[in-house]
Amino acid sequence: MRWLPYGTDAVLVECDSLGEMSAVRATVAAADVPGVVEVIPGARTVLVVARPDSKALPEVRSLVEAADLANPPSADPREIVLDVRYDGADLELVAETAGIGVDEVVSLHTGAEYTVAFTGFAPGFAYLTGLPEPLRQSRLDTPRTRVPVGSVGLAGEFTGVYPRSSPGGWRLLGHTDAVLFDPRADRPALLAPGDRVRFRSLR
Incomplete structure (x- = not known):
């Protein structure tokens, strides 16, 4: 997994697989970190966009790196x-x-x-x-x-x-x-x- 700056207020998480991408997306979405305004998944990436001057992006990275991505949080899906x-x-x-x-x-x-x-x-x-x-x-x-x-x-x-x-x-x-x-x-x-x-x- 790689963390790439995406402008000043976003980060692009490059994942090794579709499954890892889905786990990262679910982890970030479930955490509802203050300051995060968008979570946009792709085939092998997750773009996380934060409000300017927020501390959300470091918090998101710490959250994901500490998560058990083999068992991501399960929401109540539609x-x-x-x-x-x-x-x-x-x-x-x-x-x-x-x-x-x-x-x-x-x-x-x-x-x-x-x-x-x-x-x-x-x-x-x-x-x-x-x-x-x-x-x-x-x-x-x-x-x-x-x-x-x-x-x-x-x-x-x-x-x-x-x-x-x-x-x-x-x-x-x-x-x-x-x-x-x-x-x-x-x-x-x-x-x-x-x-x-x-x-x-x-x-």
């Missing part, structure tokens, strides 16, 4: 269920690559519980961990120039939902009508780090 029609353009490709049937792909995808590790790429796009091993597959060799809004896909160790139409290279399993991002809402992004997510099949 649980979100997304209804999905499993009719994606790559559903059969995912099944073929995994060496299983389409129905088993749907069963595996809906049978797991996922955790929002971090958000990015586009407003409201959440990277969900917990994808069953047979479904961990590479991105498409050639990304699509347009992926429809609400598309449910997977790539590598992650699954997620495209909150708007955009280019993308994830393998598409289906689509949901859930609104992942609404800038007019009190909480614009439906999913936030630490949330638990399940997919329910309408197929």
